[in-house]
Amino acid sequence: MQPLDIGQIIDLERYPFHEPESPRLKSLMARGRSALEREALFSLEGFVRPEMIAPMAQEMERLAAKATRYDSPRIAYLDPDPAFADDHPRNQLHSCAYHQVLNYQISNASPLRRIYYWQPLTDFLGKLCGYDSFYRSDCPHLALTSKIAGDGDTDGWHFDTNDVVFSLLLQAPEAGGEFEYAPHLRSETDERYDAVEAVIADPDRLAVRPPMAVGNLTVFKGDLSLHRVTPVRGARKRIVALFCYDRAPGMTFVQGYIEELQSRLPASTSS
Numbered sequence: 001m002q003p004l005d006i007g008q009i010i011d012l013e014r015y016p017f018h019e020p021e022s023p024r025l026k027s028l029m030a031r032g033r034s035a036l037e038r039e040a041l042f043s044l045e046g047f048v049r050p051e052m053i054a055p056m057a058q059e060m061e062r063l064a065a066k067a068t069r070y071d072s073p074r075i076a077y078l079d080p081d082p083a084f085a086d087d088h089p090r091n092q093l094h095s096c097a098y099h100q101v102l103n104y105q106i107s108n109a110s111p112l113r114r115i116y117y118w119q120p121l122t123d124f125l126g127k128l129c130g131y132d133s134f135y136r137s138d139c140p141h142l143a144l145t146s147k148i149a150g151d152g153d154t155d156g157w158h159f160d161t162n163d164v165v166f167s168l169l170l171q172a173p174e175a176g177g178e179f180e181y182a183p184h185l186r187s188e189t190d191e192r193y194d195a196v197e198a199v200i201a202d203p204d205r206l207a208v209r210p211p212m213a214v215g216n217l218t219v220f221k222g223d224l225s226l227h228r229v230t231p232v233r234g235a236r237k238r239i240v241a242l243f244c245y246d247r248a249p250g251m252t253f254v255q256g257y258i259e260e261l262q263s264r265l266p267a268s269t270s271s
């Protein structure tokens with residue numbers, strides 16, 4: 001199969017990333033920056049052309065059989081802090097279960113990789129986030145991935161540990177599997193554990209659920225905004241592609257986490 005042209009994948013009439021000086025792109029940039037500042041989230045609706053969504057979802061669903069299966073509770077932060085009790089929000093465990101297709105398992109010909117490697121998009125996203133430097137991750141395992149969540153699967157409450165992750169929803173489940181978050185809940189200098197505890201106790205009141213349609217690219221600054229994906233209900237899987245970037249070049253994830261993911265690959269692919 002011939003690799004697709006980027007214009008066959010992304011709706012470039014609506015989002016002309018290759019024309020950064022065009023009025024359309026300048027206005028998109030202004031809207032996006034203000035949304036990120038206000039809400040920590042900006043959604044580019046109809047980013048992927050509608051006819052591409054199902055083939056891209058199917059490609060990831062086929063790879064799910066080879067994917068790593070994460071299935072153990074996790075805390076909302078990178079490492080536990082022994083200064084706090086086990087049930088304090090700092091150390092409290094949250095269910096986490098999903099399949100994750102790893103970067104090296106995604107073909108170089110995949111439309112997802114075409115999107116990820118298309119430099120005009122990277123340039124736009126870096127400027128949107130207000131960063132002077134902005135690079136795709138070099139992580140062989142986690143630069144470009146896809147999370148696939150079946151019935152009962154969920155991504156527990158957490159803050160992201162890297163600069164930014166962008167997500168592209170490829171398939172929505174019948175019910176559940178909703179992304180929920182509390183914008184700007186903590187700051188660089190104040191963890192606000194009471195606020196974290198309150199959101200976890202009453203997300204219906206204190207978290208927001210942005211509308212997320214398939215084909216939307218969601219730019220989300222998750223380092224200061226607590227978030228989760230609620231448990232999926234029903235047979236249809238929730239499928240999301242995740243694009244990872246960093247302000248520093250050559251970013252890879254910590255080896256301990258990679259080894260944990262590798263230990264959870266199905267036996268036939270883990271060698």
Ligand SMILES: O=C(O)CCC(=O)C(=O)O
Pocket residue numbers: 147155160165167179222227228229240242
């Ligand atoms: O699946 C999503 O929409 C978000 C996943 C997420 O928060 C993450 O991978 O850090």
Ligand SMILES: [Fe+2]
Pocket residue numbers: 158159160222227
């Ligand atoms: Fe996250």
